[in-house]
Amino acid sequence: MRESSLEVVRGDSVLLPCSFFTFSDFSSLNVIWTLAPFSSPKTPVQVIVFDHGQVIKNPSLIGRVHFTGLPFSADIILNDTQVSDGGIYRCMVNNPPDTADPGVGELLLSVLExxxxxxxxxxxxxxxxxxxxxxxxxxxxxxxxxxxxxxxxxxxxxxxxxxxxxxxxxxxxxxxxxxxxxx
Structure with a gap:
């Protein structure tokens, strides 16, 4: 993660950065973004996933969340931010056959109103x-x-x-x- 915390004003867009390095090709690349919202931090939700070339978005975020640089970057952009979007975002990157454990980064997002x-x-x-x-x-x-x-x-x-x-x-x-x- 290039940032550990970010602030955005409700309604604006924000880029959530997540970089990775791999020795393998991208055919098995798996990227999972989750959110542990401030309102229920013990109940994380899946935000967006890239798995073997397919993008899967949380239905409540369709039209608001997108990958920006796949397969070379796991960055996402979140549009029309809401106060409920605030919390701890986790980006997990795995690219078999790389033998290292999946990389996990955390980012605290505060949505100001x-x-x-x-x-x-x-x-x-x-x-x-x-x-x-x-x-x-x-x-x-x-x-x-x-x-x-x-x-x-x-x-x-x-x-x-x-x-x-x-x-x-x-x-x-x-x-x-x-x-x-x-x-």
Whole structure:
């Protein structure tokens, strides 16, 4: 393996490299790619196989996975990556009558997902001296996004409330600034 780990953004394509060296011709070449997904690492699944000239793909990956350089390379390309594609990929190459044990390489693939917009809410008494509970959550994102809070001065931003005392819809922002005037 030329790489030990790779990152890709969900929806993009990624090349998973696997090189090998053999003294034999390619008539008996066997290449097996498997994935131990993060969601179930003890249950690896077959991704794609090259066996005696025939390519067999996992049905769920048809149209998304391809060998790129057979028979000289066991590299594969994975298109339209999904978060579920993340995990440990293993490439096993065997080419009888080579007498060496099959070569096995491992590669960790992380599929990053941009975070969704945070949904932020607050409740409580906004009167002077009152207590307010602030909360923000993000439904999607790999790795999970971190939310940071910062107290600002009244000149920087005001509390989102209109003159009738009604509250607007939840604030949607990657950074939340809330001003609670203290006197």
């Amino acid at each position: 941009p975070p969704s917009l945070p949904v932020c809410e607050w409740d409580g008494a906004i009167d002077m001296g009152g207590s307010v509970r602030l909360s923000c959550s993000v439904e999607e994102g790999v790795p999970p996004p971190k939310i940071h809070w910062k107290k600002v001065t009244p000149e920087e931003i005001s509390l989102p409330i209109n003159m009738e005392g009604r509250y607007p819809t939840p604030v949607r922002s990657s950074t939340v600034f809330v001003n609670l005037p203290l006197r």
